[in-house]
Amino acid sequence: MSYIIETALELACVYSFVTLALFLSFRILDIADLTTDGCFVLGMCVSIVCTLNNHPLLGILLGMASGGLAGLVTALLQTKLGVPSILAGIITNTALYTINLMVMGFSSNISILRNKTIFNGNKLILLILIVIVVMILLRYFLSTRLGLSIRATGDNIDMVAASSINPKACILIGLVMSNMLTGLGGALAGQLQKSADINAGNGIVTIGLATLIIGETLINGKKSITRNIIACLIGNIIYRLVYAFILQTHIIPIECLKLMTALIITLAIALPYLKDRKKALC
Amino acid sequence: MKKIISLFFVAMLLVTLLGCSKKADDGYKVAVVKQLDHESLDEIAKAICDEFDVISQRDGVSIDYGSVYSGQNDQSVLQQIGSGVRSDGVDVIVPIATLAAQTMTLVSDGDIPVVFAAISDPETAGLTDIDYVTGTSDALNTKQIMEMMFKVNPDIKKVGLLYSMSEANSKKSIDGAKAYLKDKGVEIIEATGNTDDEIKQAATSLIASKVDAVFTPTDNVVMASELTIAQDFMDAKIPHYTGADSFVKSGAFVTCGVNYTELGKLTADLAYSIMTGGEVTDYEVVPGGVITVNTDVCESLGISPDIFLDFGEIVEVTTIKD
Numbered sequence: 001m002s003y004i005i006e007t008a009l010e011l012a013c014v015y016s017f018v019t020l021a022l023f024l025s026f027r028i029l030d031i032a033d034l035t036t037d038g039c040f041v042l043g044m045c046v047s048i049v050c051t052l053n054n055h056p057l058l059g060i061l062l063g064m065a066s067g068g069l070a071g072l073v074t075a076l077l078q079t080k081l082g083v084p085s086i087l088a089g090i091i092t093n094t095a096l097y098t099i100n101l102m103v104m105g106f107s108s109n110i111s112i113l114r115n116k117t118i119f120n121g122n123k124l125i126l127l128i129l130i131v132i133v134v135m136i137l138l139r140y141f142l143s144t145r146l147g148l149s150i151r152a153t154g155d156n157i158d159m160v161a162a163s164s165i166n167p168k169a170c171i172l173i174g175l176v177m178s179n180m181l182t183g184l185g186g187a188l189a190g191q192l193q194k195s196a197d198i199n200a201g202n203g204i205v206t207i208g209l210a211t212l213i214i215g216e217t218l219i220n221g222k223k224s225i226t227r228n229i230i231a232c233l234i235g236n237i238i239y240r241l242v243y244a245f246i247l248q249t250h251i252i253p254i255e256c257l258k259l260m261t262a263l264i265i266t267l268a269i270a271l272p273y274l275k276d277r278k279k280a281l282c
Numbered sequence: 283m284k285k286i287i288s289l290f291f292v293a294m295l296l297v298t299l300l301g302c303s304k305k306a307d308d309g310y311k312v313a314v315v316k317q318l319d320h321e322s323l324d325e326i327a328k329a330i331c332d333e334f335d336v337i338s339q340r341d342g343v344s345i346d347y348g349s350v351y352s353g354q355n356d357q358s359v360l361q362q363i364g365s366g367v368r369s370d371g372v373d374v375i376v377p378i379a380t381l382a383a384q385t386m387t388l389v390s391d392g393d394i395p396v397v398f399a400a401i402s403d404p405e406t407a408g409l410t411d412i413d414y415v416t417g418t419s420d421a422l423n424t425k426q427i428m429e430m431m432f433k434v435n436p437d438i439k440k441v442g443l444l445y446s447m448s449e450a451n452s453k454k455s456i457d458g459a460k461a462y463l464k465d466k467g468v469e470i471i472e473a474t475g476n477t478d479d480e481i482k483q484a485a486t487s488l489i490a491s492k493v494d495a496v497f498t499p500t501d502n503v504v505m506a507s508e509l510t511i512a513q514d515f516m517d518a519k520i521p522h523y524t525g526a527d528s529f530v531k532s533g534a535f536v537t538c539g540v541n542y543t544e545l546g547k548l549t550a551d552l553a554y555s556i557m558t559g560g561e562v563t564d565y566e567v568v569p570g571g572v573i574t575v576n577t578d579v580c581e582s583l584g585i586s587p588d589i590f591l592d593f594g595e596i597v598e599v600t601t602i603k604d
Binding site for chain 1: 349355361363367381389406408409412447448449
């Protein structure tokens with residue numbers, strides 16, 4: 001029994017990096033960055049290929065760095081070539097499909113079932129440690145001068161430009177950081193699941209957004225940055241527990257999982273709105 | 283904050299309670315997990331469940347296979363399904379397709395035997411030499427299908443290879459086909475795609491190159507587009523040789539591929555023998571001795587299905603009409 005919860009929590013930790021990444025791009029920078037799906041798989045492939053060559057730790061670091069590179073491409077498309085932000089993400093994401101195949105030596109699936117990964121002892125404790133460290137670092141960063149500039153860019157780009165801060169540089173750094181987080185998530189997911197698959201990133205961005213919004217709604221995350229960062233993890237834990245619950249009880253036919261995901265997201269978004277309206281009516 | 287904590291505990295409690303309520307009774311419990319919803323995988327899953335029913339009738343045992351899980355092609359969902367069935371205390375997990383098998387092997391971690399179904403290349407997938415993992419392979423007999431191609435038309439000059447880059451399944455057969463065709467001095471034209479529309483374009487490019495025949499291995503991406511591209515090939519009078527009978531039912535010309543119902547049956551038998559204490563042996567390759575021919579296509583190409591009599595048992599099908 002504890003095993004189900006353990007798996008749910010492990011997955012929650014790994015995918016909370018994607019949520020943190022979306023928090024940074026979607027909430028802080030106010031950019032819909034669709035690089036996520038491909039970037040997640042990129043981190044995964046790099047991490048798995050390194051693990052295959054017996055460098056699991058290096059795999060995590062390089063996976064994270066490669067994610068940052070993908071973010072750099074998206075950012076450059078936006079800032080240097082004038083590609084609209086959603087398209088820039090889609091373009092990078094499309095290109096990454098081929099890049100990911102290349103990383104895996106043009107094979108669509110690599111398994112490392114027999115290799116050692118960074119998860120030697122208790123996987124969950126290690127994952128929780130990494131998540132907490134990353135969350136603290138991110139919180140600290142957002143209060144630095146650079147972090148504040150990035151936050152300001154998302155809030156009011158004209159004001160930032162008027163304060164003689166370069167908003168394009170802020171967008172660039174923000175997107176690189178955001179995709180580094182996605183890459184890190186992918187790298188950890190790959191070693192946790194001991195395989196990389198070209199389709200592993202399908203729909204990650206949906207789950208990321210869902211968990212971001214679930215977390216925000218449930219603990220009123222938009223109140224402060226710290227709360228919002230914690231909400232990313234909480235959202236993932238709730239999401240995975242709900243999924244585990246559905247899978248165990250079969251209260252909803254297993255064939256309808258995706259519909260369920262859509263329902264959970266809709267509920268999470270609609271609840272605060274409906275609550276506000278009810279208040280206004282009273 | 284209080285709300286969250288209480289919500290969290292309620293969720294935990296519910297999951298825990300449900301786990302406890304599921305106590306295994308007498309008989310055996312099996313979990314069938316397919317990687318995604320797909321015609322071939324559905325056929326295998328159905329065959330596996332049917333065979334379990336047959337076995338329970340025959341031996342008077344109860345085999346509870348519950349409902350068939352689908353991972354929706356999402357590795358994290360597969361992992362959660364895996365941890366769930368492990369807690370349920372099933373006797374065997376039967377994953378269908380590569381990613382499902384890899385994930386179940388990882389999740390089981392030696393606690394529960396894993397009997398996979400329909401993996402074309404278990405070596406590359408890293409599923410060999412693990413003492414709790416075995417299963418069935420649908421490795422395609424590439425040489426045989428090439429021989430069939432030359433039997434139909436001994437003067438083939440140009441052969442198109444249509445496959446996707448996203449399928450581990452395809453690589454081995456494509457390499458085999460290339461080696462065979464090069465040996466024969468036939469020109470090879472490759473066309474690949476990763477989505478429905480790309481496959482359609484790839485198929486069109488092959489038709490434009492005036493190939494004499496097209497070969498596709500057990501490739502799920504191409505399979506998803508088969509109904510649309512089959513018509514184009516038929517109009518251009520190009521026979522489409524494929525890796526599985528599901529293609530032929532969707533309008534391809536012929537396959538010597540594995541009969542997935544047979545494969546499902548064999549997988550269920552293997553799983554049953556392991557449940558009842560049998561040893562975990564090496565995986566079994568299901569022989570591809572069944573020639574499935576589409577008579578609609580035969581008619582339009584002017585070829586009699588009997589031409590394949592030398593190759594094995596012939597099964598005639600027509601294109602499914604919705």
